[in-house]
Amino acid sequence: MSINRREFIKLSGLGLTGLALAIPIFDWATSSILPSNSNPYTSKLIPTYCEVCFWKCAGWAHLNDKNELWKLTGNDDDPHCNGRFCPRGTGGVGMYYDDDRLKTPLIRKTINGKQKFVESSWDDAFNLIVKKMNTISNNYGPESLALFTHGSSGAYFKRLLKAFGTKNITKPSWAQCRGPREVAFFNTFGEGIGSPERVDIRDTKCLVLIGSHIGENMHNGQVQELSDAIDKNASIITVDPRFSTVASKSKFWLPIKPSTDIALLLSWINIIINEEWYDKKFVKKYTYGFDDLKKHVKQFTPEWAYGITTIKPDIIKKTAKEMANASPSVIVHPGRHVTWYGDDTQRLRAVAILNALLGSWGRRGGFYNPEKKKLPSIPHPKYPKPKWSWKEAVNGKYALTFSSLANGLVDATIPATDREHNIKGWFVAGTNLISTLPNTSRTLKAIQNLELMVVIDTMPMEITGYADVILPECTYLERYDSIRVSGHREPTIALRSPVMKPKYNTKSAWWMAKELSNRLNLNDYFPYNTQEEELDWQLKQIGSTLKEMEKIGVKKYNREFDDLYPLSNLDDFEFNTNTGKIELYSTAMEKAGFEPMPKYTIHEEPPEGYYRLIYGRAPMHTFSRTANNPNLTDLMDENKIWINPKVAKEWDFINNQKIWLENQDGIISSFPIKIRVTERIRWDSIYMVHGFGHSNKKLTRAHGKGISDSELITKVHIDPEMGGTGMRGNFVTFLTENPHKGVQ
Amino acid sequence: MRYAMAIDTKKCIGCSDCVVACQVENNVPIGYCRDWVVEATSGTYPELFMELRSERCNHCSNAPCVRCCPTEASHYGMGGIVLVDPDECIGCKACIVSCPYDARFVHPEGYVDKCTFCIHKVEKGENPACVDVCPTKCMYFGDTDDPNSEISKLLKKRKWKTLIPEAGTEPNIYYLT
Numbered sequence: 044m045s046i047n048r049r050e051f052i053k054l055s056g057l058g059l060t061g062l063a064l065a066i067p068i069f070d071w072a073t074s075s076i077l078p079s080n081s082n083p084y085t086s087k088l089i090p091t092y093c094e095v096c097f098w099k100c101a102g103w104a105h106l107n108d109k110n111e112l113w114k115l116t117g118n119d120d121d122p123h124c125n126g127r128f129c130p131r132g133t134g135g136v137g138m139y140y141d142d143d144r145l146k147t148p149l150i151r152k153t154i155n156g157k158q159k160f161v162e163s164s165w166d167d168a169f170n171l172i173v174k175k176m177n178t179i180s181n182n183y184g185p186e187s188l189a190l191f192t193h194g195s196s197g198a199y200f201k202r203l204l205k206a207f208g209t210k211n212i213t214k215p216s217w218a219q220c221r222g223p224r225e226v227a228f229f230n231t232f233g234e235g236i237g238s239p240e241r242v243d244i245r246d247t248k249c250l251v252l253i254g255s256h257i258g259e260n261m262h263n264g265q266v267q268e269l270s271d272a273i274d275k276n277a278s279i280i281t282v283d284p285r286f287s288t289v290a291s292k293s294k295f296w297l298p299i300k301p302s303t304d305i306a307l308l309l310s311w312i313n314i315i316i317n318e319e320w321y322d323k324k325f326v327k328k329y330t331y332g333f334d335d336l337k338k339h340v341k342q343f344t345p346e347w348a349y350g351i352t353t354i355k356p357d358i359i360k361k362t363a364k365e366m367a368n369a370s371p372s373v374i375v376h377p378g379r380h381v382t383w384y385g386d387d388t389q390r391l392r393a394v395a396i397l398n399a400l401l402g403s404w405g406r407r408g409g410f411y412n413p414e415k416k417k418l419p420s421i422p423h424p425k426y427p428k429p430k431w432s433w434k435e436a437v438n439g440k441y442a443l444t445f446s447s448l449a450n451g452l453v454d455a456t457i458p459a460t461d462r463e464h465n466i467k468g469w470f471v472a473g474t475n476l477i478s479t480l481p482n483t484s485r486t487l488k489a490i491q492n493l494e495l496m497v498v499i500d501t502m503p504m505e506i507t508g509y510a511d512v513i514l515p516e517c518t519y520l521e522r523y524d525s526i527r528v529s530g531h532r533e534p535t536i537a538l539r540s541p542v543m544k545p546k547y548n549t550k551s552a553w554w555m556a557k558e559l560s561n562r563l564n565l566n567d568y569f570p571y572n573t574q575e576e577e578l579d580w581q582l583k584q585i586g587s588t589l590k591e592m593e594k595i596g597v598k599k600y601n602r603e604f605d606d607l608y609p610l611s612n613l614d615d616f617e618f619n620t621n622t623g624k625i626e627l628y629s630t631a632m633e634k635a636g637f638e639p640m641p642k643y644t645i646h647e648e649p650p651e652g653y654y655r656l657i658y659g660r661a662p663m664h665t666f667s668r669t670a671n672n673p674n675l676t677d678l679m680d681e682n683k684i685w686i687n688p689k690v691a692k693e694w695d696f697i698n699n700q701k702i703w704l705e706n707q708d709g710i711i712s713s714f715p716i717k718i719r720v721t722e723r724i725r726w727d728s729i730y731m732v733h734g735f736g737h738s739n740k741k742l743t744r745a746h747g748k749g750i751s752d753s754e755l756i757t758k759v760h761i762d763p764e765m766g767g768t769g770m771r772g773n774f775v776t777f778l779t780e781n782p783h784k785g786v787q
Numbered sequence: 788m789r790y791a792m793a794i795d796t797k798k799c800i801g802c803s804d805c806v807v808a809c810q811v812e813n814n815v816p817i818g819y820c821r822d823w824v825v826e827a828t829s830g831t832y833p834e835l836f837m838e839l840r841s842e843r844c845n846h847c848s849n850a851p852c853v854r855c856c857p858t859e860a861s862h863y864g865m866g867g868i869v870l871v872d873p874d875e876c877i878g879c880k881a882c883i884v885s886c887p888y889d890a891r892f893v894h895p896e897g898y899v900d901k902c903t904f905c906i907h908k909v910e911k912g913e914n915p916a917c918v919d920v921c922p923t924k925c926m927y928f929g930d931t932d933d934p935n936s937e938i939s940k941l942l943k944k945r946k947w948k949t950l951i952p953e954a955g956t957e958p959n960i961y962y963l964t
Contacts, residue, residue: 113811114808114811114812115811116919116920117920124922127804127919127920127921127922127924128804128920128922129802129804129922130802130803130804130806130807130808133804133807133808133811133920134807134811136811258800258801258802259800261802261922263922266800266802266922266923267922267923267924269923270798270800270922270923270924270925273797273798274798286828286832286833286835286837288800288801288837288839289800291835291836291837291838291839292797292798292800296833296835298832298833662800662801662802662803662804663802663803663807673817674807674810674811674817675807677807677810677817677818677820678803678806678807679803687832721828722828722830722831722832722835723828723832723835723837724832725832726832
């Protein structure tokens with residue numbers, strides 16, 4: 044076979060064409076790419092909201108006396124951060140100063156039979172994209188273009204692609220992350236959870252976390268409220284095979300056998316019903332299917348669950364009683380990254396049902412009712428109606444999803460006989476699909492079938508190496524973006540305004556999308572000449588102006604409805620479900636051919652000599668996107684593999700020894716990883732932080748540091764109900780000799 | 788006046804925000820830090836205990852670094868804050884050896900550097916950057932000579948410990964346990 048149409052190109056290939064970018068030598072130990080030591084006593088403040096993760100905390104950028112970016116701090120009026128940025132937000136300055144950033148548009152060209160990226164003007168880059176978009180549209184229809192996005196910049200490409208005629212727009216944050224919980228809660232309460240989560244942690248008396256490692260996942264406002272709850276002596280119950288940070292702060296830590304959470308949840312439901320510890324008035328007034336549920340869980344006793352979960356029956360009872368004592372000020376937390384074993388919607392249904400029984404929905408210390416300020420969208424003509432969309436792309440499977448599936452659009456890019464439509468072009472904005480999606484080889488297979496791939500990013504993430512055109516975006520500190528509108532206890536809006544001029548030849552996504560719209564005769568969808576005008580128009584519709592927001596950064600509005608805890612007084616309430624009730628028995632799921640009440644299913648266990656791969660987060664990193672940030676790599680520059688001392692003894696391992704991992708499908712990690720021998724992990728599992736093991740050498744601080752869990756997650760358990768990709772069913776063994784020796 | 792810090796280990800999650808906030812606030816070069824986080828775990832799975840601590844210069848009342856400094860570069864400043872005058876420092880490292888907390892390092896520019904309790908902020912009546920940023924609000928800064936300060940009240944109410952008290956340095960960082 045000849046070389047792939049789409050080779051991964053190292054951006055360094057440029058040097059050979061004589062078009063080298065000016066890349067300074069980075070002297071790790073002594074040089075500083077941060078601002079010189081200038082007088083830190085003066086400071087000018089510019090409002091922004093953070094883009095290092097999805098929590099989008101609003102804050103202030105401080106300039107020093109040389110008008111250089113100095114530091115970032117939280118805005119006191121912002122309910123996402125209450126004046127305190129998290130380590131990533133504080134380290135956001137490193138995103139601006141990172142000298143490995145993408146610096147100018149690049150186009151894939153074949154020179155002397157070798158594919159290379161060559162520097163291009165913005166005009167040439169746009170003209171090439173437009174030409175290919177039109178060719179794809181003429182040959183297959185505009186629907187054959189798809190957008191994968193994460194973060195703020197996607198909004199403008201979404202507008203552009205919708206105007207062009209496609210609705211194949213997707214965020215990996217759904218099917219690779221929080222989708223199952225939204226579907227499960229929607230099918231129980233008629234409403235989802237949303238972001239920031241509507242959990243009233245600051246006023247709770249009991250917080251139950253199931254595999255959710257708050258504190259290591261640094262979701263700022265939520266972490267702050269956890270601390271408030273600790274101050275107020277709330278009891279915390281943590282279910283995790285790993286002694287997580289929050290497990291160490293918990294009254295009860297349940298070191299569960301991985302993959303058995305549903306058994307534990309069913310036994311909690313069993314005992315709360317049997318002992319009549321549930322909120323009787325709440326259940327009677329608001330729920331549907333209680334008798335069915337009671338019958339259904341009869342067999343799921345704590346003794347039954349003990350044999351499956353390894354959690355002792357008396358602990359199951361004690362923790363159930365702890366929740367009941369706190370009811371209704373109790374939260375069985377829905378978690379966030381919940382795509383684990385492929386039966387995740389059912390697990391989250393059990394979580395939702397437990398909350399319903401405890402009467403925590405719509406009550407103080409449980410789940411509050413968030414309110415969002417409505418922001419009118421920019422006036423533009425109606426979007427054309429696409430002939431097909433992501434639903435057809437997955438052949439109508441996964442009936443319960445109400446958002447598109449990133450993995451579904453990847454599948455739809457690989458030609459198949461049972462499907463009429465194929466995706467032919469990708470726009471990828473702010474998401475490194477190589478690390479974001481499991482089963483990297485499938486993603487790469489899909490990429491080989493593309494006729495156009497445009498990547499919009501600030502950093503040379505691995506995905507850029509496969510692009511036809513790379514559009515270098517300026518960082519969030521160098522641009523305006525959409526007004527942040529978020530649902531919270533009180534509605535707020537926040538402004539991001541440019542702190543610095545864009546470095547290098549980088550531009551904002553708004554400008555890129557507008558320029559493309561001009562060339563596609565879609566200018567009507569971007570009616571304003573500047574983003575300032577667009578934002579000012581929008582702000583004026585809700586009683587503010589750009590000028591005002593530049594001064595205050597965050598604007599608070601009063602709630603229109605006095606219903607923060609709408610079910611406190613057992614007032615009448617119509618839920619958005621088929622029965623108008625909280626559905627303990629889901630009529631919609633039954634109708635779609637799924638279990639109306641959750642069941643426990645047995646999952647595969649690691650074969651001998653293999654260990655379950657569990658991954659998670661570190662508070663100073665967001666996915667793979669921060670792995671090269673100079674400030675944040677300084678805090679943590681690699682992941683380590685956590686191994687229980689018993690296992691380490693068996694394998695004769697010592698701390699910091701480097702090993703390679705091989706999974707059940709024979710996939711071997713590209714890089715070695717250092718060992719951390721620790722009691723904090725079960726003997727049948729290993730743990731690592733996600734987001735490391737970068738293969739692109741242009742990420743000079745991140746390259747080869749630690750390993751990528753994503754490349755080892757090749758067995759994906761798809762949730763048949765909503766299409767989520769369960770990623771915790773992979774097993775690894777250890778290799779002590781370099782398996783790549785002598786391999787080019 | 789005696790400036791001190793109390794850090795609530797029950798709330799600290801070891802996120803290292805204090806470390807990066809200090810680095811940015813004080814232009815500490817990449818690769819160096821004036822504060823750091825320690826994780827101490829004891830026990831055997833699943834009977835485990837873990838403490839997370841944000842550590843830094845203890846601004847000792849009986850500071851060996853001040854005593855051993857041949858040039859008086861290391862000195863006590865306002866409220867007992869232990870400081871290094873970069874112009875007076877000859878980089879002999881005697882203070883680094885004498886510090887039981889390993890709180891000092893040689894700055895690439897040749898002088899010894901360490902936590903200043905962000906004295907440039909404290910002078911303006913503000914908190915050190917680490918205290919201001921901490922998402923768990925686990926750090927308290929104040930005057931332990933003032934019985935009505937928040938920190939004095941906390942130290943009266945809560946159990947606490949200091950690090951290596953046997954060294955006799957009279958440290959002023961307290962860990963609430």
